[in-house]
Amino acid sequence: MDLPVDEWKSYVFQKWSLLPKSIQVTISTAETLSDIFLHSSLLLQPEDEMFLQNLSRGYLVEKDPNAPLFYREEGNKKFQQKDYMGATVLYSKGISHSRPHTADISLCYANRSAALFHLGQHEMCLKDIMRAQMHGYPERLQPKMMLRKAECLVTLGRRQEASQTISDLESSFAAKPTLAAAQFQILQTNLCRLKMKAQEKESLTETFPAALTKALEDMDLKGENGQVPSASSSVSLRTDPLRGRYLVATKDILPGELLVKEDAFVSVLHPGEMPPLRHLESKWDTRVTNGDLYCHRCLDHTLATVPCDGCSYAKYCSHDCMQQAWDLYHSVECSLGGLLLTLGVFCHIALRSTLVARFEDASNVIRKLCGEIRNKDTCSPERETLVQTLTCDLGGESENKGKMLEPPVPGCDLNGKYESNYNAVFHLLPHTGNHSPEHRFLCALSVSALCRRLEAASCYKPAAAVPPGSGSELDVWGVAMLKHVLQLQCNAQAITTIQHTGSKENSVTNSRQVRLATGIFPVISLLNHSCSPNTSVSFISTVATVRASQQIEKGQEILHCYGPHQSRMRAAERQQKLRSQYFFDCSCAACQNEKHSAATGPRWEAFCCRSCGALMQGDDVLICGSTSCTESVSRDHLISRLQDLQQQVGMARKLLRNDKPERAIQLLLGCQRDAQSFLSGEHSLVGEMEDDLAQAYAALGDWQKSATHLQKSLRVVEVRHGPSSVEMGHELFKLAQLFFNGFAIPEALNTIQKAEKVLMVHYGPWNDEIQELQKMKSCLLDLPPIPAGPSVQGPNVFFQ
């Protein structure tokens, strides 16, 4: 997904392998990115572009005039089945394929407003009603929608608007005697009902403020950092030849302290792990992806997306986000949807970065790039003019022209300030020499193809001073984009969100981290890696926050995990991953320790002896660790037993999903007996089985048994991830829900407190789970004393 699709990859690799040796050598030994780019782009032939274009056509990114009706009808089916969520998404798909000011778009908006109404999303419903009207909703259908509008306004306590809408309705009835009698009567009855409701509703209920804006405002850094404005004053930027640029603590830092708060320079939403339509039989796609549920600009979750007027793939949470995206980058990207999906997220981010850079003073950066290109080429007068034109275009002549000082730390401005801007992005390391020649060729050719399309779409009209057809302006952009594509391998940051799963009846939610988007964060890129980091990163919208996950002493380096975490991978696997993706050998504390530790491997993967229960040791043949025991067994045998067990557990989960908890429990208890004979008690699968059992008992309403199993799972999680890890926080959250539902008040309060403490360190106070914990707490504290005991009547309202 980050890189181009496999078909294009193998096509380019094939092309590379067929190149004459001399050309391969020229490109492989090229010293600068501009050489690599210019040499490669000369090799891009029309047939290559044609091949790429055919691949791009596999994605449905344009508006299809026949799609709205299809999606609306599919949505109506879901609506009739009372699956309002499913209906909403399908209507959204219909909307995204409709042209503005057509019957299609207004009908889809109106239908979606009805689905949103049933979901209790009254604010969103009102917005959709407004949109339906704006796009010309048919007059004859108006009364029904106006009733819905009045009902929303009443529910929201907006009395004045409600009575206005009601009186408008009344006068429109009076003016329309043609309305069929039966229909008229239904509307009249509804109107009466609504009027009564409006009168009952005396007080104005508070409309919810934009919680998100508040969350971000409330999340302030402790003291301003003059050098790195997105970081707190508790850290400072350093540089040395071995570690490069890095951040250190300037004072003792407590767990949970906010160290960095940075908005992504750019971010690109992942379209989701769905194959393009060419692999499908149906022309239209009714599957739901992240692209349907999250704003393509701000990444907020939304059910009521607003599409781009020009394409079907870009969808936003609001008209504002759509307009901002259009002004910043989408006006150029709009027609390139299929190509960008084919070339992958890195190419997309590279393009978007250069587009966003147009709005900054990037003149120094561009001058540097042009200089690079000019030096390598014969210095033509056209190029000279181009440099000037581009510098002008990109923020005007700098006052410092001619007396450019090299700033002390790369990426800083002349005053030594490191900001989250294009200058900083530009100075992230591309590690050009570490990428294989084939990979560099793939990236260069992909970027060249992108440049040709930009040129064909005349997205970059050559400035008047540049002779037409010279194409040099595009070369500068091409080199910049190639640099970004190569940088991203080491500097891309996954933007994640916590998704909650769990059926509505089963009030215990599971949470899992999912990758939503990829972004560039120049300040977070300053952090070096550790397999056991001292920070934790989380996201609200496109803003990343880095918090201390443990105490950090003054002078210690601030470290972040690039992915291979010690609680998820063995040392050898981590080293391999870090070497191939990030080009370094990790020597963090965790890696050092593991080098010297025993041959048993991590405890969550350990096997135990079937006769004495001690841990088994060794590689191909495992021997019992107890000196008084002679048991031995081959690893292959144990691995195949483990695989069998995993399969059984998978079947139990399927039963659980299909609402058959009793049968799932039976199967899981059998699995547990099997596991005891060869897995360590702290094996991750043993923990997962306890978690599954907890879920199954919760589904049956047996909170006590459920809690007992969850506590066992909690112990395994603690061994693996540590007592204050984010994983532990999520488990404690689940346990708190169980005690809450079982009205085990002291246990619930105690667990809520523990969960809050752990989650606060990683997420800060605005995390959803923390908010829910606080609601639970106040609910429990307000309760009149009642005898504890199992109850299925738990206040499920908090768990959806």
Ligand SMILES: [Zn+2]
């Ligand atoms: Zn948005």
Ligand SMILES: [Zn+2]
């Ligand atoms: Zn568009």
Ligand SMILES: [Zn+2]
């Ligand atoms: Zn390490």
Ligand SMILES: [Zn+2]
């Ligand atoms: Zn033994």
